[in-house]
């Protein structure tokens with residue numbers, strides 16, 4: 448059967464920074480080297496990738512609790528207002544007619560981090576339990592998780608826009624609360640979690656499964 452070979456089994460490493468293919472260091476037990484083109488640290492496979500991804504994902508999930516329970520901001524509209532959580536604040540913005548901003552805040556603060564954490568858990572389960580998921584499907588999840596990561600800082604960006612709007616219009620006043628620290632930590636932790644996950648592991652499992660299928664076929668031929 449003709450399957451594209453993995454770089455690793457051909458004695459090559461790929462730089463995850465710039466995708467340069469480099470001959471693996473000759474010394475055995477060398478776990479990493481620097482990319483000659485972009486200077487990023489390269490590994491044949493990222494060491495402890497799954498454990499680190501798990502740890503950061505669980506940390507992120509736990510931090511979502513204070514991020515949602517503690518007040519994130521106080522929107523003072525026409526002189527009145529109480530500290531509110533992300534969900535409460537979104538509702539408040541919506542009720543004050545700022546529904547566009549409410550939508551962006553909701554997507555950036557609730558939908559994106561939750562989707563990201565769920566995606567990471569699925570990826571870890573696929574690799575750790577060798578679930579029967581087509582590698583292309585798994586890669587699709589990885590790409591989505593990776594892509595939405597770029598929108599994580601949208602929320603902090605929104606808070607700055609909100610503050611700017613408030614300064615100009617003076618219809619409302621916004622102050623940041625303790626929950627926003629927890630929220631910012633969730634953003635940072637999930638960013639590292641995505642970086643810790645080594646997508647090449649998906650193809651290693653695929654290769655192993657296919658090798659098992661091949662040897663089984665060979666055995667049957669012999670019989």
Ligand SMILES: [Zn+2]
Pocket residue numbers: 462463464465466467482483484485486487
């Ligand atoms: Zn590189």
